[in-house]
Amino acid sequence: MTLSHLICDCDGVLLDSESVALAAILDGLSGRMARDQLDQFLRPRLGMTMHHIAEDMARDLGLRLTPEETLHLETSVEDRCIAEAQAINGVLAALQSVHLPMAVASNSSQARVEAGLRNAGLWSLFAGRVYTPGRGLRPKPAPDLYRAACQGLSAVAATTLVLEDSVAGVTAARAAGLTVLGFVGARHGEPTAAQRLRDAGATDVFDDMTTLPARLAAWH
Structure with missing residues (x-):
């Protein structure tokens, strides 16, 4: 064509910037799940909205975030990507x-x-x-x-x-x-x-x- x-x-x-976003999410969820396991889960989902990632974590990992926690992660990702990407x-x-x-x-x-x-x-x-x-x-x-x-x-x-x-x-x-x-x-x-x-x-x-x-x- x-x-x-x-x-x-x-x-x-x-x-x-996706590596920055990944680090921000992993840091924000520190202690909630093994970092290596969460890293493996998140990498194929980078590019999705934080809301959709949170839905997948709840469904597939049993890791449930409150709306406030999801918003906090989203804000952290945005701030770090603007500063570091x-x-x-x-x-x-x-x-x-x-x-x-x-x-x-x-x-x-x-x-x-x-x-x-x-x-x-x-x-x-x-x-x-x-x-x-x-x-x-x-x-x-x-x-x-x-x-x-x-x-x-x-x-x-x-x-x-x-x-x-x-x-x-x-x-x-x-x-x-x-x-x-x-x-x-x-x-x-x-x-x-x-x-x-x-x-x-x-x-x-x-x-x-x-x-x-x-x-x-x-x-x-």
Whole structure:
């Protein structure tokens, strides 16, 4: 296909922030469960909202959080990601070489995404084209954010490519009719990540953001 637009997830694609989020959750739940067990449980769920993660913990682990505890974890994750997250290696130069209209679709809050992109020097590439849950838009894995991004870009799904690092994100993009390129080059990556993204519907998976321009050129 000939690409016309590019939509990026934020955490784990533009910002190397999922490892920061993971550490914040593990620290916040210290003493509630063995850290290694909780780490293994959380890694495949990074990219989901804290509310959905809490639901999964209650159902699958029997670890139940109060609404106040869930909100506290969410706030801790947001604060630490804003303070600590760095740009994915090579992403700024890669995106500056991609001459396509771009947007961001993220499960994080608008404030967190904007602060993170500003800190990483990426905001000018996406200003005014950031789509986050709220105002009737459901979080991933629902397709709402990607549909809204396409509408905002006046993009046709058949010629729009998505960069995603999570199963929830790939599921959302595919449900919106979009082609997905999976990214597994962030610090939170683990051995099964690439296959999980493929199983969720990613067309291909890569781990080096500096290769993005060449990959997109080949898509043309």
